[in-house]
Amino acid sequence: xxxxxxxxxxxxxxxxxxxxPMKAEYGKLMMWFFLISDALTFSGFLTxxxxxxxxxxxxxxxxxxxxxxxxxIEGDQPLLYVALMTFILIxxxxxxxxxxxxxxxxxxxxxxxxxxxxxxxxxxxLGSQAWEWYHFITGDKGAIxxxxxxxxxxxxxxxxxxxxxxxxxxxxGHASNHDEKFTTEEVFSAIEANPSIxxxxxxxxxxxxxxxxxxxxxxxxxxxxGANMHRNEYGHKQFANFFFFITGFxxxxxxSGVVLxxxxxxxxxxxxxxxRGHYNMVxxxxxxxxxxxxxxxxxxxxxxxx
Amino acid sequence: MSxxxxxxxxxxxxKVFWILLAVTFVEVVxxxxxxxPLMVQIIGTSLLNLIFVxxxxxxxxxxxxxxxxxxxxxxxxxxxIYLPLxxxxxxxxxxxxxxGASTYGA
Numbered sequence: 001x002x003x004x005x006x007x008x009x010x011x012x013x014x015x016x017x018x019x020x021p022m023k024a025e026y027g028k029l030m031m032w033f034f035l036i037s038d039a040l041t042f043s044g045f046l047t048x049x050x051x052x053x054x055x056x057x058x059x060x061x062x063x064x065x066x067x068x069x070x071x072x073i074e075g076d077q078p079l080l081y082v083a084l085m086t087f088i089l090i091x092x093x094x095x096x097x098x099x100x101x102x103x104x105x106x107x108x109x110x111x112x113x114x115x116x117x118x119x120x121x122x123x124x125x126l127g128s129q130a131w132e133w134y135h136f137i138t139g140d141k142g143a144i145x146x147x148x149x150x151x152x153x154x155x156x157x158x159x160x161x162x163x164x165x166x167x168x169x170x171x172x173g174h175a176s177n178h179d180e181k182f183t184t185e186e187v188f189s190a191i192e193a194n195p196s197i198x199x200x201x202x203x204x205x206x207x208x209x210x211x212x213x214x215x216x217x218x219x220x221x222x223x224x225x226g227a228n229m230h231r232n233e234y235g236h237k238q239f240a241n242f243f244f245f246i247t248g249f250x251x252x253x254x255x256s257g258v259v260l261x262x263x264x265x266x267x268x269x270x271x272x273x274x275x276r277g278h279y280n281m282v283x284x285x286x287x288x289x290x291x292x293x294x295x296x297x298x299x300x301x302x303x304x305x306x
Numbered sequence: 307m308s309x310x311x312x313x314x315x316x317x318x319x320x321k322v323f324w325i326l327l328a329v330t331f332v333e334v335v336x337x338x339x340x341x342x343p344l345m346v347q348i349i350g351t352s353l354l355n356l357i358f359v360x361x362x363x364x365x366x367x368x369x370x371x372x373x374x375x376x377x378x379x380x381x382x383x384x385x386x387i388y389l390p391l392x393x394x395x396x397x398x399x400x401x402x403x404x405x406g407a408s409t410y411g412a
Contacts, residue, residue, distance in 0.1 A: 016320050021381045022379070022380045022382045022383035022386065023379070023383070024379060024380070029383075032383070032387055035387075036387060036390055036391060039391055039395075040390075040395070041390070042396060042397060043391075043395045043399075044398065047395075047398050047399050047402045048330075048402065050344075050402060051402040051403065051404065051405060051406035052400070053406070054403055054406030054407045054408065054410055055406045055407075055409050056409060057368075064337070066366070066396075078337070078338060079334050079338055080334070081329065081335045083334040087330065090323065090326050090327065090330070091323075093321075093369070093373055094319060094322075094323045094373075095375075096318045097372075097411055098319060099318060101316060101319065135326075201377050223310055263320055277363055283375075287354045287374055287375075290369055290370075290373045291374070293369060293373070294366055294369045294370065294374075295346065296367055297365050297369065298362060298366070300362075301333075301359065301362040302356050304337075305333060305337050305355075305358045306351075306355045306358055306359070
């Protein structure tokens with residue numbers, strides 16, 4: 001890139017995208033502008049999430065009590081799984097930079113290997129997200145939805161949240177219900193039978209009720225497990241809606257990124273960019289892929305950490 | 307411009323990777339341990355949450371400046387990208403969080 005400022009004398013080159021404002025190639029500039037608008041979209045989602053969370057603080061779930069599963073480990077493992085997902089996405093961002101770097105040096109072979117690694121990283125991330133969604137939808141401990149649609153957790157005398165499995169089976173129960181389904185009658189009779197069982201709001205500033213107060217709340221209430229768009233056992237229904245929408249929208253970006261990366265990978269193998277004389281397309285798609293990683297860094301913080 | 311000196315080799319890529327990994331590790335450890343001294347409440351949230359936000363912005367800056375290469379672009383391009391986001395996003399956050407907190411319980 002020796003002559004980046006094209007003068008008006010070569011008019012044809014200007015219309016062909018030859019004029020480079022801010023010394024950035026046309027496609028790269030447009031990718032940046034798209035990413036600005038996309039960043040504002042995600043900002044809108046995440047701040048809307050913050051609004052709802054501030055608004056419904058008492059019944060808004062605490063993320064570390066929601067995302068507690070890790071493959072192959074029984075019991076509560078807060079943050080570990082999502083930390084692994086973050087690591088996978090950062091790693092695939094690194095392989096993308098290495099691909100762009102190899103592209104600048106016109107090493108076709110190296111670009112194709114790093115692109116393949118990036119595609120695999122993206123695919124693993126998508127698989128991890130599917131696993132996370134599966135467990136979110138199936139549910140963990142279960143909860144009571146009151147007649148006024150508030151969601152309350154079942155807890156023991158010390159305020160520890162009990163799963164339906166622990167509530168109904170006692171010592172033999174698991175910390176997570178897994179795939180076992182409980183009827184409202186089973187759950188309610190277990191609560192009524194044990195005077196140390198209380199109901200509490202799932203939020204950080206949520207109230208804990210006494211056993212007798214809890215019994216009055218059971219009128220017209222139902223036991224719920226898992227999550228969908230209408231209700232979820234974790235707390236306020238907006239929580240699940242935001243989870244599905246924000247991680248879903250991000251996941252769709254990852255999916256699009258994997259598709260774009262695959263098209264790129266195919267073209268690298270076919271020698272398209274060797275014939276073109278430059279690997280600028282790898283850089284442009286690379287910007288998009290890093291942006292996907294960037295958004296995840298924020299989703300990780302505001303959905304899982306804070 | 308002076309900032310356009312692009313790093314060569316792949317050493318810098320791995321350096322940024324280790325920084326991002328280390329910060330994520332610190333975040334996860336803090337998130338699991340939740341040290342009591344960091345749970346003090348300031349400006350509507352805990353000190354720990356503010357540290358999380360700070361570390362997140364730190365990671366974001368590294369991704370944008372190095373992985374997305376923005377540090378080595380023209381100054382005008384840098385401002386074109388940074389300014390709209392740095393003005394609009396804090397404004398949006400301010401408005402919505404203040405509004406959310408004041409409608410709490412309403």
